[in-house]
Amino acid sequence: MTPPAHPGAAARTPAPSLGDLAELVRAPAALSVVGDSLAGLAAARAGTSIPLRGRHALLPVASACLYLGGMALNDYADRHLDATERPERPIPSGRVTPRGALAVGAALTAGGVAAAGIAGGRRAIAVALPLAACVWTYDLVAKDHPTGPFVMAACRGLDVLLGATPGQLSSALPAAAGLAAHTLGVTVLSRGEVHGTTAQVAGGVAAGTLAGAAAAAATAPAAGSTTAGRRRSAVRWTTVAAAGTYAAACLPAQVRAAARPTAANARTATRSGIQAMVPLQATWAARSGGLGTAALLAGVAAVGHGLRLLGRARGKAGVSIT
Numbered sequence: 001m002t003p004p005a006h007p008g009a010a011a012r013t014p015a016p017s018l019g020d021l022a023e024l025v026r027a028p029a030a031l032s033v034v035g036d037s038l039a040g041l042a043a044a045r046a047g048t049s050i051p052l053r054g055r056h057a058l059l060p061v062a063s064a065c066l067y068l069g070g071m072a073l074n075d076y077a078d079r080h081l082d083a084t085e086r087p088e089r090p091i092p093s094g095r096v097t098p099r100g101a102l103a104v105g106a107a108l109t110a111g112g113v114a115a116a117g118i119a120g121g122r123r124a125i126a127v128a129l130p131l132a133a134c135v136w137t138y139d140l141v142a143k144d145h146p147t148g149p150f151v152m153a154a155c156r157g158l159d160v161l162l163g164a165t166p167g168q169l170s171s172a173l174p175a176a177a178g179l180a181a182h183t184l185g186v187t188v189l190s191r192g193e194v195h196g197t198t199a200q201v202a203g204g205v206a207a208g209t210l211a212g213a214a215a216a217a218a219t220a221p222a223a224g225s226t227t228a229g230r231r232r233s234a235v236r237w238t239t240v241a242a243a244g245t246y247a248a249a250c251l252p253a254q255v256r257a258a259a260r261p262t263a264a265n266a267r268t269a270t271r272s273g274i275q276a277m278v279p280l281q282a283t284w285a286a287r288s289g290g291l292g293t294a295a296l297l298a299g300v301a302a303v304g305h306g307l308r309l310l311g312r313a314r315g316k317a318g319v320s321i322t
Contacts (some may be wrong), residue, residue, distance in 0.1 A: 020095040024075055024104065025068040031304045032274055033067040034060035035281030035297045036156060036179060037163025042290025043175045044167025058119035059163050062112045062128060066135055066159070069108030073139035076101040109135070120165040127165055131158040149187035156183040160284075175284035178216055181208060182280055186273035189257065192266035202257035202269065209251050209276075216283040217243035235289050242283035242294060250276035278304065 016024075037059040045052070075082065075091050076098055083092040090096035096104075109132050116128035134155045142151040157180035164172035185205035189197055217240050253272040257265040282297035 016090065016096045016100060020090050021104065024090045024096050024101060025071045025108070027068065028304070028307050029071070029274070030064045030068055031300050031307075032277040033063050033159065035278050035285070035300060036060075036159035037063045038293050038297065039175050039179070039281045039284040039288075039290075040160040040163025040172040041166065042285040042293045043160075043172040043288040044164035044169065046171055046288040046290070048167060050167045053166075055119050056166055058115045059124070059165075062115035062119060062124075063159050063162060065108045065112030065115060066128070066132055069105045069112060069132075070135040070139055070155075072101050072105035072108065073136060074143075076105060077139050077143065105139075116162060116165075120162075123169075124162060124165040127158055127162045131155060131162060134158060149184050149191075152187045153180040153184035156180050171288075174215075175288070178212055178284055179277070179280065182212055182273070182277070185209070186270055189254070189266055189273065190270040192257075192261065192263060193270055194263055196263045197257060197261045197266040197269075199258050199261050202254055202261055202266070205269070205273075206251060206254035206258055209247060209254060212280070213243040213247040213283075216246075216280070216287060231289075234291060235286060238291055238294055239283055239286040242279055242286050246276050246279040246283055249279055275304065275308075 041052075041056060041059060044050070075089060075096075079091045079098055079101075082089045087093060091098055091101055113125065113128045113132055116124040134151055138148060138151045138155065142148040157176040160172055160176035160179050161169055164176075185208045188201060189205050191197070192201065250269070250272040253265070253269040257269040278297055278301040282294040282301070285297060286294040
């Protein structure tokens with residue numbers, strides 16, 4: 001005689017696979033956020049003798065953890081809407097439970113704050129905690145509220161300042177403002193991904209991109225000794241090249257969305273704006289004299305491009321962050 005099944009056994013959900021969890025947190029999209037703290041660190045160390053220590057490598061790790069945790073919270077908050085509009089996502093498809101997604105979000109948030117503390121001590125925790133609060137506020141409260149884009153912009157700005165905590169926070173304020181302004185535009189534009197945007201919104205975002213690229217490319221003229229002058233020239237032209245790459249990455253799609261503000265064009269412009277984050281981070285890092293950081297971010301951008309090409313070859317759509 002077959003023994004009776006354990007009560008509740010039929011309702012037990014299998015543990016999610018690593019692939020399911022990676023899809024839940026949009027793992028490849030983390031490449032767009034690690035440069036925030038790197039740009040902030042480059043700005044904070046510019047013109048100072050602040051040493052670069054091994055523990056500072058945890059700053060981009062903290063950024064990535066907070067970002068990935070936010071992606072899990074995003075799906076937790078959208079689980080009922082996704083059941084209708086995106087049933088293939090991990091939660092509505094049953095591959096990840098809502099409680100599991102919430103636990104992943106909480107664990108990654110705690111890990112991000114802890115990594116920040118190890119990397120930068122109390123100063124870093126003092127920035128990481130408001131950043132974590134902004135992430136949770138956006139996902140659980142503000143996403144569909146008029147204040148949502150501003151909360152998301154604050155997340156990016158604070159992320160840049162998180163990277164600056166080992167040095168002078170004030171030196172990183174221009175970079176934080178530049179990334180926050182770009183994020184504000186992308187988030188406003190993303191609200192037209194389903195029903196379309198307007199020519200005014202897309203045109204305003206395109207104008208903001210031009211202004212942001214011009215502001216970031218403005219560098220001090222070369223001066224000083226021959227060696228210093230050559231370095232300043234390298235900084236100038238690297239910054240200009242990175243700013244041009246940033247504009248080229250997202251401006252054409254924004255202009256098309258302004259000309260034809262359809263939902264499809266809004267989605268393309270939003271995706272282009274997200275991908276343009278890395279060259280914008282490289283621009284601000286180069287402007288601060290962080291040529292090595294700019295080169296590293298160029299490599300990050302190349303890896304991201306390769307992953308997107310691989311995804312297309314496999315017939316997968318681009319990673320969604322909404």
